[in-house]
Amino acid sequence: WRARHVLDVISLGPDTATGLGVGWAGTVTGLLLLVSALVAVSTALVGxxxxxxxxxxxxxxxxxxxxxxxxxxxxxxxxxxxxxxxxxxxxxxxxxxxxxxxxxxxxxxxxxxxxxxxxxxxx
Structure with a gap:
């Protein structure tokens, strides 16, 4: 939820996001790791x-x-x-x-x- 504004900027593409001050590679990598961890936990708990x-x-x-x-x-x-x-x-x-x-x-x-x-x- 805290990253919702960053997600809006990232959805504009790598060049635009970088131009607006978002570190594209680090932010995308961090979000992908977070999403994969959350999916792993939910799959382990729910099925x-x-x-x-x-x-x-x-x-x-x-x-x-x-x-x-x-x-x-x-x-x-x-x-x-x-x-x-x-x-x-x-x-x-x-x-x-x-x-x-x-x-x-x-x-x-x-x-x-x-x-x-x-x-x-x-x-």
Missing amino acids: PVAFFGLLVAALAERIVDTRRHGVLLPAAALAGIAVLVGGQTLFQHALGNATALGVVIEFVGGLVFLLLLVLGSRK
Whole structure:
């Protein structure tokens, strides 16, 4: 959360970020190490739901219609909570635990990933 303004500057590209005073290589390396550590810890604690972060980030970006990290990070957190709680409630009460929520998240996340790849290649 504290790096949200730096993330906005980094998203402009390496030349622009360097021109605005952000140390590109050090900041990107530090953020990648932080993200990989957080993913490792969450996978160890929760289990391998690989596409959940991608699914929530894409959903939050579509909902708030901005790329500003100050708005996008809380929206992604709320979307993640809503998807997990809503999905688990749906599977427990409406479907009687017919399948695991992780399986559905992996399937839908994989489809969203492929969709984002296809739409990104068209640009």
